[in-house]
Amino acid sequence: MSTNGLISQDTIVALATSPGAQGAIAVIRVSGNEAITIVNDVFKGKDLIKQESHTIHFGTIRDGEEVLDEVLVSLFVAPNSYTKENAVEISTHNSKYIIERVINLLIKRGARAARAGEFTLRAFLNGGLDLSQAEAVADLIASNSAASHQVAMQQMRGGFSNQLRKLREDLVHFASLIELELDFSEEDVEFANRDQLKGLVQQIYSVITKLIQSFEQGNVLKNGVPVVIAGKPNVGKSTLLNALLNEERAIVSDIAGTTRDTIEDEINIHGVTFRFIDTAGIRDTEDVIEAKGVERTREKMKQARLIIYLFDPIQDRIETVQQQIAEVKDLNIPFVVIINKSDLLSDEDKLEYAILNPLYISAKEQTGIEELKTELLNQVNLSNINTDDVMVTNIRHVEALQHTQVALERVLFGIDNPVTSDFLAMDIRQSLHHLGEITGTVTTDDLLENIFSKFCIGK
């Protein structure tokens, strides 16, 4: 692993709590060889150097004679800390002025301001976390629904990495057997039983395929389910968006063609994040801007995970509705048929639409909205996802898995169409390389910088 450029012996310091946030307390994090001595230098209370790991001490932070704050100091002695280094967390009062003074004081005494994600980077470099776990820390902090939280938590606790590590070990075993064959190439021996190797590779292949497939659902849990609200102009799409969000997000009017651009917002339904996309009503139009909007609607529909197709029964006859449904069907994306403005319909009118088996709602009167939400949950069928299952949520991981898959296909091909051991060994090494990219067994400075620079400072 080439990470020399990133390893540093400096003792680093940063605010670990959210800058500018309201609240009583702020936590300043210090990590590195000198963390305890540097803090001890400015701390008046017990001698921190003589205290045990995982103890908390009350005292004051002083700049010379000046008392900056009364604080609590938590001590973590290496290797028993997040970073595996000596670490100190100072809980101060949450004043921007105090935080700045304390951090500056620690920097004057020899610490350096931490870069984004540097604490977690150190945790990774020092073996506290593997790469996919470190990435999960960022996901966990960003998680905003029960589902995304659970997936990130599961990944941080190593479920994902454990599964890959086991597979990788088995494959390493075979790689070394085959490489041994290379040393005896004159004698035409096979140390690695080809049938066993094939069995193992097939097993790994199917696990990887499952992991790749889990990405779609994992991604949905992490980023929300994109749901496009589409239909002709004036059917009430924007009214429905507002009803779902419970706020006046989009402009509503009785003029057809009100919405010209897409409007997106999220809500959480029973722990699942849905991202609703209100669109320009679909029609042929001379208006250049509206036409662009309609084009955008069609694009968004293609990218959707689910389409809510809305009809206005006052405006449309059943034949028109059926024709539009046929067009939506062609997209091959799950959709829900909704008859809006049901407040204007009699039960008799409703009979006409019964063959479509639609959901009746009134976006304006906010009736049928709960039923629609339930239907959305059913459609994405997330309730039966076991978030304890290993799930891939990270595009970088999927790419590495896909590369592994290609390399494994070559291994299988090599077994079936006997190639020489050196080629087989090379393809197995290639598979191992890509698997290692996920957990960080194989990595480069660029990759690490790229991952950790997306973290906040203090994480």
Ligand SMILES: Nc1nc2c(ncn2[C@@H]2O[C@H](COP(=O)(O)OP(=O)(O)OP(=O)(O)O)[C@@H](O)[C@H]2O)c(=O)[nH]1
């Ligand atoms: N009676 C009744 N009127 C509704 C209902 N939903 C929407 N409307 C009315 O229908 C008109 C159009 O509503 P919008 O939400 O702007 O329709 P839209 O589909 O977004 O229209 P465009 O943006 O032009 O494509 C407005 O006058 C709404 O008040 C409903 O459930 N019942």
Ligand SMILES: [Mg+2]
């Ligand atoms: Mg609209």
